[in-house]
Amino acid sequence: MSSQTVFRLNLGTGLEGLQAFKETIPIPSKDEILIKIRSVALNYRDVAIATSSYPLPVKDNVILCSDMAGEVIQIGDHVKEFAIGDRVIAPINVSFLYGQCRDHSQTFGGQTDGMLREYIALPAHAIIKLPKSAHSFEDWAAVIGTGSTVWNAFYGNTLLKPGDTVLVLGTGGVSITALIFAKAAGATVIVTSSSDTKLEYVKSKFGADYTINYKTHPNWSAEVLRITNGDGVNHIIENGGAGTMQQSLESVTAGGMISIIGFLSNVSQDEMPDVTMLALKKACVVRGILGGSKQQLEEAVKVMATRDLSIPVYKTFAFTREDIIAGLNYVASGQHIGKVCIKLD
Ligand SMILES: NC(=O)c1ccc[n+]([C@@H]2O[C@H](COP(=O)([O-])OP(=O)(O)OC[C@H]3O[C@@H](n4cnc5c(N)ncnc54)[C@H](OP(=O)(O)O)[C@@H]3O)[C@@H](O)[C@H]2O)c1
Structure with missing residues (x-):
């Protein structure tokens, strides 16, 4: 066996531009390990890239997706810390190991080939060996992009503390991951959604403390202030x-x-609020987040293993072109709560 299936995106042709190719399975260099990919988690970013609405540069014919979990099947001569069969994940960018992201061109599935493939060779120093636990490959794939990003938001600057109040907008991957990690940290969590059904679900299943429907309450900040007795939220x-x-x-x-993570609700610059004056009046921190580092992902993995937490995988699709496109369309439709994954047998 020397070839694998990979899915590359012909940019500018939408989700239909995703095409399967047969390519050579890489041979790991002395410092690399070869990973057989077992699950790939989808992100809204993948939809945005495929539909040409992603704000950062993307290369044509990129192998889409950034998040994979798999097992080690071959090891370079210089690599000592991994064994065949180890379950592993990679951070979203092998140059982003700690601190801040300085080179987003290396984030997988954008300007650098990503994870919609069967095998990948990666530098061993960037890889995270997973702890022994009952988590599936899907569970681990589901925490990578959103988990490291949320960890960066909560612990990369002003630290989240027990007793803080956290507001998460929406019920997708980032939001539900934030809900789960914030509850684990002892915070009170308010979730907004366009759907009462989703809000009831996140309350009963994941312990959201308060919920607000942002469609029926278009002025939802008034609800946040009502819930917090006029104080507002910490994060x-x-x-x-x-x-x-x-x-x-x-x-x-x-x-x-305020951790600026998504770009789901765009308005023109003329309709933008006066952020400088509003931020000044609140003496608040407005912080852009660009993913999370390997170090932050490791900390998220540790809390998942030690506290037996899982990021919910709402639906799983197969590793075929038809199913992957259906999966990306499903993410685009916003029906899910939490994550959507692709399973490789
Ligand atoms: N900066 C970074 O490093 C980084 C990392 C990861 C993701 N992101 C970005 O973060 C955003 C979320 O990503 P994701 O993977 O979690 O997406 P997702 O799983 O597709 O979730 C999207 C959800 O956001 C909610 N939403 C949409 N418009 C909203 C609005 N106007 N107000 C409040 N909620 C709204 C919807 O929830 P309801 O259906 O409940 O209404 C929707 O289901 C995307 O823009 C993504 O590109 C950025």
Whole structure:
């Protein structure tokens, strides 16, 4: 066996531009390990890249997706810390090991080939060996992009503390991961969604403390202030971007933190609030987040293993072109709560 199936994206042709190719299975160099990929988690980013709405550069014919879990099947001569059969994950970018992301061109599935393939050779120093636990490959794939990003938001600057109040916008991968990690840290969590059914689900299943439907409460920051007795929240997982920033700035407490993560609700620059004046009045931190490092992902993996936490995988699709496109369309439709994965047999 020397060839594998990979899925590359012909840019500018939408999800239908995803095509299967037969390519050579790489041979690991002395410092690399060869990984057989067992699960790939999808992200909204993959949909945005395929539909040409991603704000950062992307190369044509990129192998899509950034998040995979798999097992080691071959080891370079200089690699001592891995054994055949080890279960592993990679961070979203092998140059982003700690600190801040300085070179996003190396983030998988954008300008660097990603994970929609059967095998990948990667530098051993960047790889995380997974702890022994009952988690499946899907469970581990599901924590990579969103888990490291949320960890960066909560612990990369002003630290989240027990007793803090966290506001998460929406019920997708980033939001549910934030809900689970914030509850594990002893925070009170408010979740917003366009759907009452989803809100009931996140309350009963994942222990959201308060919920707000942002469709029936378009002025949802008033609800946040009502729930927090006028104080506002300590930490906001900002998934909307330009279109939700005004209300996030109204929802944050004095000195609180807004982690700018998503760009799901775009408005033109003329409709943008005066962020400088609003942030000044709240003395708050408005912090852009660009993924999370290997170190942050390792900390997220540790809490999953020691506290037996899982990021919910709502639906799983097969490793065929038809199914992968159906999976990306499913993510684009926003029906899911948490993550969507591709399973490789
Ligand atoms: N900066 C980074 O490093 C980074 C890392 C990961 C993701 N992201 C970005 O973060 C965003 C979320 O990613 P994801 O993978 O979690 O996406 P996802 O799984 O597709 O979740 C999207 C969810 O966001 C909610 N939503 C949409 N518009 C909203 C609005 N106006 N207000 C509040 N919620 C809204 C919806 O929840 P309901 O259905 O409940 O309404 C939707 O289901 C995307 O823009 C993604 O590109 C950025």
